[in-house]
Amino acid sequence: METLTVLVVDDEPDILNSLRRLLRSEAYQSLFARSGKEAFHFLESESIHVIITDLGMPDMDGLALLKEVEQKYPETIRLVLSGLHDSDSILDAINRGNVYRYILKPWDDMELELIVRQAIDLFSLQQERRDLLKELEEHNRLLEKRVEERTRQLLAIEREAEIGKYASQIVHNLNNPLQGIHGGLDIADLMMSDDNPDLKNLRKCLQIAKMGALDLKKIIAGILIHARKKDLHRTEQIDINEILKRELGFFKLDPVYKYKVEKHVDLSDNLPQISGNPIQIKQLIDNLVKNAIDAMENSPEKRLTVETRLEDKTVAIRISDTGEGIAEEDLARIFSPDFTTKPIGKGTGLGLASVKTMVEAYSGDIQVESSKGEGTTFTVRMPVDRSVFRDER
Ligand SMILES: Nc1ncnc2c1ncn2[C@@H]1O[C@H](COP(=O)(O)OP(=O)(O)OP(=O)(O)O)[C@@H](O)[C@H]1O
Ligand SMILES: [Mg+2]
Known part of the structure; x- marks a missing residue:
């Protein structure tokens, strides 16, 4: 898994130094900015997963910074580290900056470490959820595609079966006149083995076979016409x-x-x-x-x-x-x-x-x-x- 990054923003070098020392041995990477401007420099060049900012800074108010972070990098978890203890400032920061936690200066090392770790965990969890959702969407898309594909296949099979049914009915109907031809010729054949065949009956048999052949011809013509969808109209x-x-x-x-x-x-x-x-x-x-x-x-x-x-x-x-x-x-x-x-x-x-x-x-x-x-x-x-x-x- 990728190393997550915490960005700390404070205009006081002493505070940044002690935080640098405190967070040095954590599993995540820490970056430090002395102004809002510098913070944006980092935000633009790196992936920042958690941001901790002071509120009162000369170039840019911490709340304005958080607002902008919220808009441009909504996934980043936002924290405030401030010396402003009055409840109005705290509430205002939480509401307007939509921040995850508000840490008071001076801070307790262990508590701060814990809060930052929780923020990192929160980011990981949310990231996981986003990945899962994305995966789910991808699955749904694939599923829809497969359903579409299967439907197309089924329709094709149905069409084929329809054609097959029609074809076998045709074959079946060809069989009857064929039997007439066969029967007529068989009997004619039998008569021919007689030395003196009865020509009248022989002609009758051949006539029957001929009628069968004519029927076959008509059926085939009918099929051809049907293929042109004109059959029943004719x-x-x-x-x-x-x-x-x-x-x-x-x-x-x-x-x-x-x-x-x-x-x-x-x-x-x-x-x-x-x-x-x-x-x-x-x-x-x-x-x-x-x-x-x-x-x-x-x-x-x-x-x-x-x-x-x-x-x-x-x-x-x-x-x-x-x-x-x-x-x-x-x-x-x-x-x-x-x-x-x-x-x-x-x-x-x-x-x-x-x-x-x-x-x-x-x-x-x-x-x-x-x-x-x-x-x-x-x-x-x-x-x-x-x-x-x-x-x-
Ligand atoms: N007059 C009938 N008396 C009794 N059973 C019949 C009669 N007509 C049809 N059937 C029954 O219906 C079935 C289906 O008839 P159908 O004409 O569709 O096919 P088939 O006669 O079996 O085969 P084919 O028509 O290809 O010779 C027959 O197998 C038979 O069991
Ligand atoms: Mg039958």
Whole structure:
């Protein structure tokens, strides 16, 4: 620790001499000034931690000196050593000079030594407190900076997760038409092994594969457009019944669907068109129908019901199955992108999450009713353009 310095100011050389002798062996350094002017000379060139001054001096009144010290060097501890014994002078000095102690002349050596040591200790304590405060401020500043930094990182992570979620939904939706292509080509391949293949059926298979390829193309175009944030604005008038019929036709590639599932299709014939992106509606139907077929895998009775209705100025699509149903506690989780009860490779859990995101983008809604062991019904409602109902009023 640095050596602390005491400055003694008195115009009487005798007093300075005896104080010099008295304070010589102390742990702090002592300096001696014979006038206010000399005192300032020291104050400007050295660090003074404690100042002890006489009051009546020819060039500068001790109180004026203390006032100035208080202003310029507020950390310095101020003491008075004076022959003025009347209480007014003492009080005045203490109040106006804001001094720590007032020592009377003639002084008691031991008492003076003790008081100066206390003043030195006081300075050290106050200095320590100032250092601690400074350190605390520095810590706070660093902490604020770290919080800021962490917040920025978290926001970046969240953004990335959002992008990741979107990317995996895209991949999921690419998978369905790909399966159509695959299925169509597989069967075509099988037919080709026949010496005399049925060209009509072969063309049908290739047609199915071609439709899948076209869907892929449209999805990719949709992604590119979405990337330019125009996706949902680029809409057309869609006939949901038409899309449903076509999609259910595709499911016939699946032998379970074709031979084992009993199908009830009841499409309303007064269904208004809705404006939207047909490829998104197609994905929605694919996901719900595929889930229904999967759910009935082990059910003795496999019945799929597909309905469309005009209900409360919305187009309602209802897809019911007689499958395994959904446990009550899972109902709240099925729309989450990481919820699946299917084995790895069979299900990703993204299907319903992507359906929900899409339906909500159309300001529509999706509801589910299910009882374990009996079956499930999903109802999607898409708002119909208000213009359709204009004639009613
Ligand atoms: N019709 C249904 N009947 C019973 N359970 C269902 C039905 N539809 C969805 N579920 C349950 O919800 C879960 C999540 O469905 P979601 O479509 O989001 O993902 P997935 O079907 O598991 O995977 P992927 O869609 O990628 O094939 C399913 O794993 C299943 O447990
Ligand atoms: Mg699914």
